[in-house]
Amino acid sequence: MENTTLLDVRSVHKGFARPDGSEYVVLDGVDLTLREGEIVGLLGRSGSGKSTLLRLIAGLSRPGGGQVTCLGRPVDGPPEGVAMVFQSFALFPWLTVLANVEIGLEAQGIARDERRRRALDAIDLIGLDGFESAYPRELSGGMRQRVGFARALVVHPEILLMDEPFSALDVLTAETLRTDFLDLWGEGQLPIKGVILVTHNIEEAVLMCDRILIFGSNPGHILREIAVALPQPRDRLDPDFRALVEAIYVEMTARRPTDTLSSRAERFPGTGIGSALPEVSTNLMAGLLELVDAKPYDGKADLPDIAAALRLEVDDLFPVAETLQMLRFAEFSGGDIRLSPEGRRFAGLDTDDRKALFARHLMTYVPLAGHIRRVLDERPNHSARWDRFAEELEDHMSPGRADETLKAVVGWGRYAEAFAYDDNTKLLSLEDPD
Amino acid sequence: MFQAHPPISVGGHRRAFGIWDVVTLGLLLVTLALLAEGGRVAVAALPAEPQIDLDPANLPYYALRTTFRMVAALACSLVFTLTYATAAAKSRRAGMVLIPLLDLLQSVPILGFISVTVTFFLSLSPGHAFGAECAAIFAIFTSQAWNMAFSFYQSLRTVPAELTEVSYSLRLGPWMRFWRLEVPFAMPALVWNMMMSVSGGWFFVVASETISVGSTQLALPGVGSYIGLAVREQDLGAILWAVGTMLVVVLIYDQMLFRPLVAWADRFRFVQESELAPPGSWVLATFRRSPVVAALAAPLARLGDWTFRVSPHDRGPMPDRDRPARAGDRLWVAGVLVLLAGLGWRFVRPVAAEIGLEEILEPLGLGLVTLVRVMVLIALASLVWVPVGVWIGLSPRAARIAQPIAQFLAAFPANLLFPLAVLAILHWRLNPDVWLSPLMVLGTQWYILFNVIAGASTIPTELRDIGTSLRVRGWLWWRKIALPAVFPFYMTGALTASGGSWNAAIVSEIATWGDVTLRAHGLGAYIADATAAGDFTRILLGIAVMSGFVLILNRAVWRPLYLFAERRFRLS
Numbered sequence A: 001m002e003n004t005t006l007l008d009v010r011s012v013h014k015g016f017a018r019p020d021g022s023e024y025v026v027l028d029g030v031d032l033t034l035r036e037g038e039i040v041g042l043l044g045r046s047g048s049g050k051s052t053l054l055r056l057i058a059g060l061s062r063p064g065g066g067q068v069t070c071l072g073r074p075v076d077g078p079p080e081g082v083a084m085v086f087q088s089f090a091l092f093p094w095l096t097v098l099a100n101v102e103i104g105l106e107a108q109g110i111a112r113d114e115r116r117r118r119a120l121d122a123i124d125l126i127g128l129d130g131f132e133s134a135y136p137r138e139l140s141g142g143m144r145q146r147v148g149f150a151r152a153l154v155v156h157p158e159i160l161l162m163d164e165p166f167s168a169l170d171v172l173t174a175e176t177l178r179t180d181f182l183d184l185w186g187e188g189q190l191p192i193k194g195v196i197l198v199t200h201n202i203e204e205a206v207l208m209c210d211r212i213l214i215f216g217s218n219p220g221h222i223l224r225e226i227a228v229a230l231p232q233p234r235d236r237l238d239p240d241f242r243a244l245v246e247a248i249y250v251e252m253t254a255r256r257p258t259d260t261l262s263s264r265a266e267r268f269p270g271t272g273i274g275s276a277l278p279e280v281s282t283n284l285m286a287g288l289l290e291l292v293d294a295k296p297y298d299g300k301a302d303l304p305d306i307a308a309a310l311r312l313e314v315d316d317l318f319p320v321a322e323t324l325q326m327l328r329f330a331e332f333s334g335g336d337i338r339l340s341p342e343g344r345r346f347a348g349l350d351t352d353d354r355k356a357l358f359a360r361h362l363m364t365y366v367p368l369a370g371h372i373r374r375v376l377d378e379r380p381n382h383s384a385r386w387d388r389f390a391e392e393l394e395d396h397m398s399p400g401r402a403d404e405t406l407k408a409v410v411g412w413g414r415y416a417e418a419f420a421y422d423d424n425t426k427l428l429s430l431e432d433p434d
Numbered sequence B: 001m002f003q004a005h006p007p008i009s010v011g012g013h014r015r016a017f018g019i020w021d022v023v024t025l026g027l028l029l030v031t032l033a034l035l036a037e038g039g040r041v042a043v044a045a046l047p048a049e050p051q052i053d054l055d056p057a058n059l060p061y062y063a064l065r066t067t068f069r070m071v072a073a074l075a076c077s078l079v080f081t082l083t084y085a086t087a088a089a090k091s092r093r094a095g096m097v098l099i100p101l102l103d104l105l106q107s108v109p110i111l112g113f114i115s116v117t118v119t120f121f122l123s124l125s126p127g128h129a130f131g132a133e134c135a136a137i138f139a140i141f142t143s144q145a146w147n148m149a150f151s152f153y154q155s156l157r158t159v160p161a162e163l164t165e166v167s168y169s170l171r172l173g174p175w176m177r178f179w180r181l182e183v184p185f186a187m188p189a190l191v192w193n194m195m196m197s198v199s200g201g202w203f204f205v206v207a208s209e210t211i212s213v214g215s216t217q218l219a220l221p222g223v224g225s226y227i228g229l230a231v232r233e234q235d236l237g238a239i240l241w242a243v244g245t246m247l248v249v250v251l252i253y254d255q256m257l258f259r260p261l262v263a264w265a266d267r268f269r270f271v272q273e274s275e276l277a278p279p280g281s282w283v284l285a286t287f288r289r290s291p292v293v294a295a296l297a298a299p300l301a302r303l304g305d306w307t308f309r310v311s312p313h314d315r316g317p318m319p320d321r322d323r324p325a326r327a328g329d330r331l332w333v334a335g336v337l338v339l340l341a342g343l344g345w346r347f348v349r350p351v352a353a354e355i356g357l358e359e360i361l362e363p364l365g366l367g368l369v370t371l372v373r374v375m376v377l378i379a380l381a382s383l384v385w386v387p388v389g390v391w392i393g394l395s396p397r398a399a400r401i402a403q404p405i406a407q408f409l410a411a412f413p414a415n416l417l418f419p420l421a422v423l424a425i426l427h428w429r430l431n432p433d434v435w436l437s438p439l440m441v442l443g444t445q446w447y448i449l450f451n452v453i454a455g456a457s458t459i460p461t462e463l464r465d466i467g468t469s470l471r472v473r474g475w476l477w478w479r480k481i482a483l484p485a486v487f488p489f490y491m492t493g494a495l496t497a498s499g500g501s502w503n504a505a506i507v508s509e510i511a512t513w514g515d516v517t518l519r520a521h522g523l524g525a526y527i528a529d530a531t532a533a534g535d536f537t538r539i540l541l542g543i544a545v546m547s548g549f550v551l552i553l554n555r556a557v558w559r560p561l562y563l564f565a566e567r568r569f570r571l572s
Helices: A050-057 A097-107 A112-125 A141-153 A171-186 A202-208 A239-254 A261-267 A282-293 A303-310 A314-326 A341-348 A351-365 A367-378 A386-394 A399-416 B019-043 B056-090 B092-107 B110-124 B129-157 B161-169 B174-208 B223-232 B236-268 B282-289 B291-310 B327-354 B357-394 B396-411 B414-428 B438-442 B445-457 B461-469 B474-508 B523-533 B536-569
Strands: A005-017 A023-035 A039-043 A065-070 A082-085 A159-163 A194-199 A211-216 A221-227 A300-302 A330-333 A336-339 A383-385 A420-422 A427-429 B510-513 B516-519
Touching: A005 A050, A005 A194, A023 A050, A023 A194, A023 A221, A039 A050, A039 A202, A050 A065, A050 A159, A050 A194, A082 A141, A082 B161, A097 A112, A097 A141, A097 B174, A097 B291, A112 A141, A141 A171, A171 A202, A194 A202, A202 A239, A211 A239, A221 A239, A239 A303, A239 A314, A282 A300, A282 A303, A282 A314, A282 A336, A282 A341, A282 A399, A300 A303, A303 A314, A303 A336, A314 A330, A336 A341, A341 A351, A351 A367, A351 A399, A367 A383, A367 A386, A367 A399, A367 A427, A383 A386, A386 A399, A386 A427, A399 A420, B019 B056, B056 B092, B056 B129, B056 B174, B056 B223, B056 B236, B092 B129, B092 B327, B092 B536, B110 B129, B110 B174, B110 B474, B110 B523, B110 B536, B129 B174, B161 B174, B174 B223, B174 B236, B174 B291, B174 B396, B174 B414, B174 B474, B223 B236, B223 B414, B223 B510, B236 B282, B236 B396, B236 B414, B327 B536, B357 B396, B357 B438, B357 B445, B357 B474, B357 B523, B357 B536, B396 B445, B414 B438, B414 B474, B414 B510, B414 B516, B438 B474, B445 B474, B461 B474, B474 B510, B474 B523, B474 B536, B510 B523, B523 B536
Parallel strands: A039 A194, A039 A211, A082 A159, A159 A194
Antiparallel strands: A005 A023, A005 A065, A211 A221, A300 A336, A330 A336, A383 A427, A420 A427, B510 B516
8 A cells, every 4th residue: 555655754853951951852763654544543651752753743843853744845833734633622712613613724814704614614524513602611521622623624634633632531422532533534524634643542543543653762762563454443342453452552561671670770870760750659559459469350460451440541550550560569561460479468458567568668679769768867867858859860861750750759658658758848858747 | 920810709790781882882982082182181281280170070070081091001001011021921031131120110119100200201291281191191000010011921921832832733923823822811810910900000090190209290180189189278078079089980990891801801711710600790791792892893803814814924833942041041141230230330329329328227217117017007907807808708698799899999099088097197196107007008908808708719618518527616717727728819919918008108108188297207208208309319219228128028028928828728
C-alpha cells in the first residue's frame, strides 16, 4: 500500500533548557510517516514525549533538530491543512457552539455567510444540531468534545491530530464518540486524509489505528511499530483483538527493565538517587497488593485483568506496579505481576506492621529515601530544607520531575513514618509534628 | 495584585417590557449628552472665581459634571490598561521595567499625584477649564488605572496553555487572538477591578474638585466643590442635599453600570464555581432582550470582523514561555538601572541636597503615627466586620440583601460625611487625634465586610455539616472552620481597605468647618498642609515617605499574608 505520504518526520530531537543552561531531552531520534488513508497511533506513558511530538507536527513548537514535512512543505508554524483536537476540549467558554466552530474560518478571513453555512454543515455532521446557540458550559463532556471535532473538521483539514481526545470522557461517552468517529471515517464522510492519535489507552489504539508506534521514555523515542491488520469495525472481544492488546501489554512491560532503578542507578554511581520516581499513593500500592494477593489471583495476575478490575489504564497502572517492583514487593514482567513473599506478607499485616515493613523496604531499596534519612540523621537539628534535595535532584532531571520525585518520596516517607515534612516551613525533619 | 474577584450576589431577573427599549434609548441619549457637555466645558473659559451655587436645584447638573469626570477617567484607565499591561505581558524586557514601576505607582497616594501635576495641567490651556478638568480626571485615573492594569497583566500571563495552542493552531493573528482569547479571558477579573476602581474613584472625584495647591485653585463645578462651599459657609442643609444627591448617583452607577457589567462578565469566566448562583442584573437582561441594542451591536460586530480580516495573520510557531534569562536581558536591566541612576542624580539630588536630616525625620515620624492609626483601625474594623460578615454570609437570604448594600457603601464617597463628623467632634469637644481617625476607614471598611460575606457564602455545605456533626461549636468553630475559610477573602478586603485608608489619610487628618480647622498628627495632615502651602519640596517628601511606607507594608506584610492565605486556605 504505497499511498501518498501526508506527513514525514525525520530524526526529530526536542529538548528544554534547564535553569543551569543544560538541556533536558524530551524526544530523540524520532521518525514517523503518515500515509493517505491511515490512522497512526502514538502510544506510550505520560512523559514519553508523544504529546510533544504532536505539538511539533502541529507547528506549535519547533524541533531542536531534524525535520517535519507536512503535505510537502517543511513545518514552520501551524501548517495549512492540519487541525487538532485537544484532550481538554479547549473550547472558548465565552463563545457559543456555533461561534466556537466558526472561529477557525473567521481566522482565514472567510465571508460571514460562507462561514455560517460550513459551520452548520460541520455541526450537523458531528451530531450537534440544536446546540448551535449553547455555551460550552451547558454541554456534557461528550458534547463538548463533539464541538472540538466540529471545530477541527470545519476548516477541511487533510490531517487531523488528536491529543488523547477521549481520555477526559467517561467510558461510555468515549466509546460512543470513538464509534461515531470511526463510522464517519469509514464512510468517507470526513474531509481528512490521515489521522494521528496520541493515546495511553492500549485498547483505544488497537480499536482505532492502522499502525501503532509504541513510545519509550527518558528520553522519548519510538520503541516499536506494530501494524494492526484487523478489519474495521473491530470487536473488543475478538480473540485476535485480545491477543494484540495482550501482546502490546507485554511489549510495554518487557521493555521496563531497561530503565528500572538498578540500571538507572548505575548511570549515576555513588549516590543512586538520580532516578525519577512516580507519585504513587501508598493507598494504591496497598490496594494492588491486596487485590493480587487475594483469590482468584493468589499472588500472580495478568496486567490487563488487573487493569480492568481496578478500572485503571496503563498510565495509572504501570507506575504502581513499577514502584512495587522497586520496593521488591512484586515482580513485573511479560505483562504479569507476581508478588514476592514480602509482598504477600504485607497484604496480610495490620496497619502498624505494614508501615514497619514498608519503612524497611523503602530505606533499603529506594536510595533517595535512604539518602534523605541519612542527611537528617547526620544533622544536629535533624532537619533539612526541601530545596536542598530538590536542587540535588535537578542535576539528574528536569525541575518538574525533581519536584514530583521528591513529593513521591516524601509521601512514602510520611506513610512509613521514616521522616516528616512541614509544608509551611518547607522543612523535612525526623520529628513528627504534635 | 488585587486581582481577586469574589463572587457577588445581585437581584433576580425581571420580565422585559417594550418600555425598556425606550429606557435603553434614553440611556444612550444621556450618554451622548454627557459627552457633548464634556466637550463644551472643555473649551469653555475657566471662571476666575469658582461659581458654585448652593441652591439644591443645581445639584443634578453638578452631579452630571462629577459623573462625566469619572467616565472620562475610566475611559483613560481602560486605554492605559489595554496598552501598558499588554506591553508588559508580551515583551519580557518591557515587563521587567513596567511591572516594578506599576508596583511603585500603586503605592503613591492618589491625592499626591494631583498636588504634583496640577500646575502642569493648568498650564496646558490657561484660562480654560480644560486644564483643570484634565488635572481632576488625571487624579481619578491614578486611582483606577493601576489595579486594572495589574489584573489585566496577571490574566494575560495565565491564559490557559491549551487555549493559546488552539488559537495558534487555528491560525488566529495577534490582533484577533487579543480580542477573541486574551481580552475575554481577562474580562471577569478586569471588570471586577474596574468596578472596584470606580467605587474607590467616587472618593477622589469629590476630593479632586476642591484641591488648591498654594495659590493655584482647582475650581470645578461638581458635587465635591458644592460640599466644599457648603463647609465654608457652614450650611448643613446643603451638605445633606449633596449627600442625598451622591446617594442617588452611586445608586444609579450601581444599578446601571456595576451590576450589569459584572453579570455580563460572568460569561467570560473560565472556571465556573458551580455552587454559586451566577450574578444577574435586570438592566443587563433588558439590554440582552432589546432589539435596539441588538441593532446597535451588529455594526460593531461587523467592524470587529473587518479588523480581524485586514489585520496581519502570523504563521510562526508559538513562542516558548519562560525561557531562561539571557545575557541580553541582564544588559537591558543594567542599562535601565544606569538610566535611572542618571535621572536620579540629575533631578533628585539637587532637591535632596536642600533637605536636612531633620526635615526627613519629621514625615518619617508622622508616617509612623499614621501607620499605627491605619493598623489599629483596620484591626478594629476587622473585629467588627469579620464576625458580622461570616454571620451574614452563612445565611443566603441575609447575604442576598446585605451584599449589595455593603458594595454600595464601599462606593459611596465617605469624605462627603466628614463635615458631619467634624460637627460632632466640635460639639462634644473630642480629641481630634483620636476621633478624626475613624474617618480613614469610614469608606474602606466595607471592603472587609463584603469580601468576608462572599467568603462565608462559599463555605461548602459539607464542611458546615461535618462541623455540626462533630459538634464543633463556639470559639473552636470560629478557629477551625469559619476563620480559615474566609481568610483568603478577608485578606483581599483588608488589603484594599488598608490601601484606601492611606489615601484617605490626606483628606481625613485635617478637617474644616467654616473657619475652624481640626487637625490630627500624621503624614496625611503633613501632605495636606504642604499642598495648601504650595511647598513642593515637602509635598514630594511627604509623598515619597508615604509611598515608602505603603510599599514596605505591602511587601513585608500584606503580600506574604495574601499569598499564605491563597496557598493554605483557599477552598478549591
